Amino acid sequence: MQGLELHAIDLMKRAGKYIRQKMDQAYHIEEKTNKSDLVTEIDQHVEDLLIKGILEKYPDHLIYGEEGRIERPDTLDGTIWFVDPIDGTMNFIRQKRLFAVSIAIMIDGELRYGFVYDVMADEMFHAIKGQGAYENGIRLDPIEDRPVKEAIICMNATWVTANRRIDPNLLAPLVRDAVGTRAVGAASLELAWVAAGRVDGYITMRNMPWDYAAGQLLIEELGGRVGTIEGADMSFLEQTSVLAGSQRFVSDVLTYVQK
């Protein structure tokens, strides 16, 4: 199955090259032209490139992604590609950076490959089950076991203000006790940053499998843990909360939340 890895990376690099070219052209387009048209065009072209590229080589594989062209699977049997052509759409539109192409490959319920590609920084994070996690081909160190009080946490302010998913008073003490919080706005990238030791944890109340699956394998391959805010394992079949970091960080956060 080694071909899978190379094929995925090849497709993602091609997508990245296309996006960078389009971005560069966009700077020269008259302001009057519709920016959102260009975004839609790029997003759809990247999705086409990835989906066609996968199915041409692996016609019996399933693809599970945001765009809804493919049916949501009922089970995790077979080989499933979790695909997010552009994770961090608002960053893509406004910042022209800090968005990612994210792909995870699951075989019969087991995450086997995870890829997160920060297109503008040209940083490819990848993990293979049982073989570690890498940033641009360089093996990443195990995640450092920091408790909340020594941690920088990626968590959006949304989750400590009134919202429909969680009592903001549960997470607010984390903000008080942590060294600091950050909000990047692209889940797959924030999980990759946890893997790369740039931050210590990631917490959200609302992710889909294609948002977190690739980052999850990156983190697990480095000794870390990814689950729901209730401490459960991921189902990969529905929207979920995500709590990710080292074993110690995740355990520590659960003591805050499970009161």
Next chain:
Amino acid sequence: MQGLELHAIDLMKRAGKYIRQKMDQAYHIEEKTNKSDLVTEIDQHVEDLLIKGILEKYPDHLIYGEEGRIERPDTLDGTIWFVDPIDGTMNFIRQKRLFAVSIAIMIDGELRYGFVYDVMADEMFHAIKGQGAYENGIRLDPIEDRPVKEAIICMNATWVTANRRIDPNLLAPLVRDAVGTRAVGAASLELAWVAAGRVDGYITMRNMPWDYAAGQLLIEELGGRVGTIEGADMSFLEQTSVLAGSQRFVSDVLTYVQK
């Protein structure tokens, strides 16, 4: 006074080159060696480089910055350089990106020059009073007048949880109503991002003049507004809250806060 601008940019570029070299070396240093020693060494060297570089050419200018070697001025008379050798220290240490060298020059109480240099991205933002604001030499467009409901706001989760500076209930509705929030962790850079249209506003309860002065001129030169969360002008002499964005964004935020 045109020499001032070129001198400042030259010093900042030299500082950036030094930092990138040191960062690169750091990747090859044994993990056991003390990381914080290296950080202190880089920080102090950059400060030396900037302060000596300024005073060699302009011995009668005042320098106002974090490190405390220079007395805090009582008045804004004369020429004052607001200097932050490395804004975003935690990002510098952990992420090795998203930190900035920030310099503003004030002459007799008027902000005349502002420079924010994202070292790892090699992005130099600069503004000259009355002559516009620039990103790597390319003139930036006027800031778009978005209200809160259409805005992406840079604001740390700290300010919507219990803290000593502001009632979190005042700012929480902003998080609910905005398109999204981000937290980069480097004030000067977040203000530069407002100027560059990557986000629509920046809000904090705690900045020093060297954190915001350069970014303030960038934003003002593009038609935007920077003041305190109470709607007052900056004093440049003490710690303050900062509310920055387009005229419309700032006015809109003030209607949330002044209840």
